[in-house]
Amino acid sequence: MNFVMKAALGGGPPDVGKMLGGEEKEEDPDAAKKEEERQEALRQQEEERKDKYAKMEAERETMRQGIRDKYGIKKREVAEAEAAAAMEEATEGSLTRPKKAVPAGCGDEEEEEESIMDTVMKYLPGPLQDMLKK
Numbered sequence: 001m002n003f004v005m006k007a008a009l010g011g012g013p014p015d016v017g018k019m020l021g022g023e024e025k026e027e028d029p030d031a032a033k034k035e036e037e038r039q040e041a042l043r044q045q046e047e048e049r050k051d052k053y054a055k056m057e058a059e060r061e062t063m064r065q066g067i068r069d070k071y072g073i074k075k076r077e078v079a080e081a082e083a084a085a086a087m088e089e090a091t092e093g094s095l096t097r098p099k100k101a102v103p104a105g106c107g108d109e110e111e112e113e114e115s116i117m118d119t120v121m122k123y124l125p126g127p128l129q130d131m132l133k134k
Contacts, residue, residue: 121133
């Protein structure tokens with residue numbers, strides 16, 4: 001309402017002088033002190049927020065542990081740590097990642113020595129085996 005009255009009386013909007021480059025704002029002598037206080041307040045708020053969420057997470061973990069105890073479930077981190085320790089133990093001193101275990105029968109060199117023809121011959125009927133052996 002005040003703006004409308006000034007415009008009607010010819011005063012113009014209050015920021016016209018600033019838009020035209022005049023009336024520069026003076027530096028507040030306490031600006032540095034105020035900014036430092038503001039930064040400190042922000043740090044304090046952030047610490048309070050982290051404390052609040054750490055407390056909430058601790059309460060949740062207590063509840064989770066109660067459920068684990070009730071139903072006899074291992075904690076996921078413990079199970080993962082055990083698996084990682086077993087993998088680490090096997091690869092100690094190795095520069096590469098651990099290789100996956102090869103199931104028995106896959107890639108054994110002794111079985112590779114048996115030729116493919118011998119394997120095929122086992123499944124052919126007798127007369128065909130005789131023909132191929134010649």
